[in-house]
Amino acid sequence: MAAPEGMFVLEGRPTAQLIADQLRELIVQGAFSPGQQVNESALASQLKTSRGPLREALQRLCQEGILVSKRNRGVFVLELSTEDIKEIYAVREAVELAAAHILLDYGQEQVADTCRELKGIIRDMAKQVAVSDWQAIARLDMQFHTAFVSGTGNTRLIRIYETLAAESRMCILSLEVAYPRIDVLVQEHQNLLDLLDARDRSGLQQAIKGHMQKAVQDLTLTREPSGITA
Amino acid sequence: MAAPEGMFVLEGRPTAQLIADQLRELIVQGAFSPGQQVNESALASQLKTSRGPLREALQRLCQEGILVSKRNRGVFVLELSTEDIKEIYAVREAVELAAAHILLDYGQEQVADTCRELKGIIRDMAKQVAVSDWQAIARLDMQFHTAFVSGTGNTRLIRIYETLAAESRMCILSLEVAYPRIDVLVQEHQNLLDLLDARDRSGLQQAIKGHMQKAVQDLTLTREPSGITA
DNA sequence: ACATAGACTATTGTTGACAATCTACAGTTC
DNA sequence: GAACTGTAGATTGTCAACAATAGTCTATGT
Numbered sequence: 001m002a003a004p005e006g007m008f009v010l011e012g013r014p015t016a017q018l019i020a021d022q023l024r025e026l027i028v029q030g031a032f033s034p035g036q037q038v039n040e041s042a043l044a045s046q047l048k049t050s051r052g053p054l055r056e057a058l059q060r061l062c063q064e065g066i067l068v069s070k071r072n073r074g075v076f077v078l079e080l081s082t083e084d085i086k087e088i089y090a091v092r093e094a095v096e097l098a099a100a101h102i103l104l105d106y107g108q109e110q111v112a113d114t115c116r117e118l119k120g121i122i123r124d125m126a127k128q129v130a131v132s133d134w135q136a137i138a139r140l141d142m143q144f145h146t147a148f149v150s151g152t153g154n155t156r157l158i159r160i161y162e163t164l165a166a167e168s169r170m171c172i173l174s175l176e177v178a179y180p181r182i183d184v185l186v187q188e189h190q191n192l193l194d195l196l197d198a199r200d201r202s203g204l205q206q207a208i209k210g211h212m213q214k215a216v217q218d219l220t221l222t223r224e225p226s227g228i229t230a
Numbered sequence: 231m232a233a234p235e236g237m238f239v240l241e242g243r244p245t246a247q248l249i250a251d252q253l254r255e256l257i258v259q260g261a262f263s264p265g266q267q268v269n270e271s272a273l274a275s276q277l278k279t280s281r282g283p284l285r286e287a288l289q290r291l292c293q294e295g296i297l298v299s300k301r302n303r304g305v306f307v308l309e310l311s312t313e314d315i316k317e318i319y320a321v322r323e324a325v326e327l328a329a330a331h332i333l334l335d336y337g338q339e340q341v342a343d344t345c346r347e348l349k350g351i352i353r354d355m356a357k358q359v360a361v362s363d364w365q366a367i368a369r370l371d372m373q374f375h376t377a378f379v380s381g382t383g384n385t386r387l388i389r390i391y392e393t394l395a396a397e398s399r400m401c402i403l404s405l406e407v408a409y410p411r412i413d414v415l416v417q418e419h420q421n422l423l424d425l426l427d428a429r430d431r432s433g434l435q436q437a438i439k440g441h442m443q444k445a446v447q448d449l450t451l452t453r454e455p456s457g458i459t460a
Numbered sequence: 461a462c463a464t465a466g467a468c469t470a471t472t473g474t475t476g477a478c479a480a481t482c483t484a485c486a487g488t489t490c
Numbered sequence: 491g492a493a494c495t496g497t498a499g500a501t502t503g504t505c506a507a508c509a510a511t512a513g514t515c516t517a518t519g520t
Contacts, residue, residue, distance in 0.1 A: 014299050015503075016289055040472070050505050052282065055473090056289045059246055063293050065386065069244050072511045074472060087384050094328030094387070102320065156295065156317050157324070160390055245473075270502070280475050285503090302481045304502060 016056035019047060023057055027066055027077060028169040029135070034079040038067065064163045066170060078167075080174055082220045088167050089219075093212040095149060095161050100204050102152040103196065111196065114151030118144060118193045126186050137185070138172045144189055148196075171219055181218075246286035249277060253287055257296055257307060258399040259365070264309040268297065294393045296400060308397075310404055312450045318397050319449075323442040325379060325391050330434050332382040333426065341426065344381030348374060348423045356416050367415070368402045374419055378426075401449055411448075 044054045061067040121144045128136040142165040149161040195204040274284045291297040351374045358366040372395040379391040425434040
């Protein structure tokens with residue numbers, strides 16, 4: 001018996017995961033300041049739940065890396081160092097490069113859906129750039145890259161990237177307005193899309209590397225004015 | 231006041247993490263059969279703890295992917311499909327390729343420690359091959375690759391790879407003796423080490439790709455005799 | 461005045477009991 | 491005999507109270 005279309009099981013996912021998703025969104029939106037301790041009891045009552053499920057959710061976020069746990073001390077919001085930023089973008093580069101290769105191994109028609117989705121995101125991005133809604137731009141930026149990786153259909157790659165996306169949003173958030181080149185932003189993503197659509201493997205590869213390198217530069221320069229490159 | 235050398239805080243890590251590590255090792259060693267339900271109460275008493283901490287540990291393992299959780303049903307040991315195997319090795323390839331590039335961007339002397347460690351692992355592997363201790367061989371195999379990635383020093387990349395390593399061991403376990411070419415095993419890893427030591431970037435790149443491709447072939451062929459390659 | 465020892469407080473870690481939900485089996489009806 | 495409904499058992503999900511730990515503040519002695 002096939003379930004009627006549009007009818008889905010109520011809350012099929014575990015509660016802890018739902019709470020974790022909610023909390024993650026709060027954190028990447030900056031509801032907590034970096035380094036701040038997360039009080040279990042307070043949060044539990046705020047989210048209308050008990051400490052048990054909440055602790056399970058915190059466990060998840062600790063493993064994802066956006067929270068850090070210290071025994072008998074509690075959990076704290078991750079403080080990002082320049083080292084962290086470099087790490088995050090190095091891994092993002094690796095994942096996106098892999099995604100690019102996987103996508104280009106597929107046929108043109110299989111990539112079409114992804115291209116269409118990316119195109120839509122770029123259009124939305126352009127709109128938000130016109131209004132200078134930074135929060136929305138940051139979200140769409142990550143949405144673009146997440147959609148790109150999702151195109152591979154590799155669930156593990158996608159899961160990994162979602163974690164990286166959350167951390168990236170924290171990076172961007174932690175230094176406020178960190179998009180020094182708004183005008184280039186849309187153009188740069190459009191370029192990635194064009195290269196994918198043109199199936200230009202080495203071009204796309206180079207573009208991804210460049211995109212990540214620039215991001216790290218932008219993010220680290222505002223932190224360490226002269227750049228203490230070890 | 232710096233803590234005295236060699237003296238470490240008793241159980242500095244959260245309990246849930248310790249339990250998770252213990253459980254992961256049990257699962258990877260095959261103490262549970264794939265698809266089997268994990269009974270919380272039973273496990274809790276076995277591990278001399280309560281259901282609370284145990285559930286937190288299970289959350290961790292669910293997120294890692296070696297357990298799957300169904301609401302109001304419980305958690306079950308992951309059943310690996312051929313699709314899963316392809317996914318896992320695709321991501322492993324991506325991570326190891328990234329690790330290779332990062333390592334080769336370092337200086338020769340920085341890579342030396344990693345090479346030394348890898349050499350030791352290969353030596354141990356050769357010993358276990360002589361005795362045909364499959365469990366030990368599987369462990370050393372993953373230890374080699376984990377050490378390789380650890381050489382990068384990128385904590386995020388390492389964490390990702392540890393999860394993949396656990397899943398890989400489950401792959402190998404689920405089809406019993408899955409090393410059809412014992413003699414080549416040591417040689418193949420030695421080859422990877424030599425290429426790293428020689429700083430042969432493209433050679434190492436190709437070797438990693440080949441290594442992973444062969445692994446997927448070995449693992450999937452025993453499952454689907456004629457290979458239903460979609 | 462400074463350092464140290466003690467108690468105090470706030471927060472986490474753990475436990476056991478209670479409630480909600482699902483699967484399986486048995487009984488009933490067509 | 492087959493299909494459906496209702497009940498029973500087991501297991502997970504949730505909660506609130508208890509215990510333990512780390513950090514802080516104060517008091518005391520040198």
